[in-house]
Amino acid sequence: MIRILTDSTADLPPALQGNPRIEIIPLKVVTPARTYLDRVDLDTPQFLNLLKNSPTLPTTSQPSAGEFRTKYEKMLKDGADAILSMHISSKLSGTISSAHAALEEMGGKAPITIFDSLSTSIGLGILVQQAVKALDAGEPLSEVVKVLEVMRDAMTIGFVVDTLEYLHKGGRIGKAAALMGTLLNVKPVLTLTHGVIEPLDKARSKRKGLERTMAYIQEAIGTERPMVAGIAQLETAEEAEGVRQAVLERFNCKDCFIAELSPVIGTHTGPGVVGIAGCPLP
Secondary structure (H helix, E strand, C coil), rough: EEEEEEECCCCHHHHHHCCCCEEECEEEEECCCEEEECCCCCCCHHHHHHHHHHCCEEEEEEHHHHHHHHHHHHHHCCCCEEEEECCCCCCCCCCHHHHHHHHHHHHCCCCCEECCCCCCCHHHHHHHHHHHHHCCEEEEEEEEHHHHHHHHHCCCCEEEECHHHHHHHCCCCCHHHHHHCCCCCCCEEEEEEEEEEEEEEEECCHHHHHHHHHHHHHHCCCCCCCCCEEEECCCHHHHHHHHHHHHHHHEEEEEEEEECCCCCHHHHHCCCCEEEEHHHHC
């Protein structure tokens, strides 16, 4: 079996939880007192408590090359014929670099294909979902990677945060820094474009910000083209369900799932975020 290694920033559709083809390597949430493995020994309620009550904002770090090598070697030992290693954007994290370093340590000859999603969260989750479907259908790995490259380039992601404070402190704000200092009583609308966070707009309310996000996806994909979508949320479950219904009504959406952001991504967005990823089907 060809197996998939992704990382803990991937917000997977609920139907993929526990899928035997998928293995997950955790990133880390770092505090002065302790380093936590994302989604392993830090769940969402614990994380939110930490985020709101810690005197200093937690930081994050990627898995080491050694941790990747351990994962790869175990997966191969357990019978994987090959590994598709799919991870958070190389422009947001050093995770991909660690994966490549691990492969080099293994002599560069192991049957491992490393794929830079140029995404994270629900965007990465959608790509993993499609990889599983293609592999289950018997597609060769080389063809699966080609499809993933097309979908990666067609992925459209927008999200609305309550504040830019967390992205700013975490150093992941990118071009959205231009919005700092202009956002009194408005909600920043951001995109994840070519692997980096960029400003899209600012809105007077979360509702208007989400409407702008859906319009952005419509501009890119249209309403007739078959697509899949994901909704990301952190302490915004009710809003996310409303967005999911709106996406299903507005687009030719074959699947739309809701996922809760991982602690690592939540460290940078803060609570109150809602994101939408849309991707046309190949």
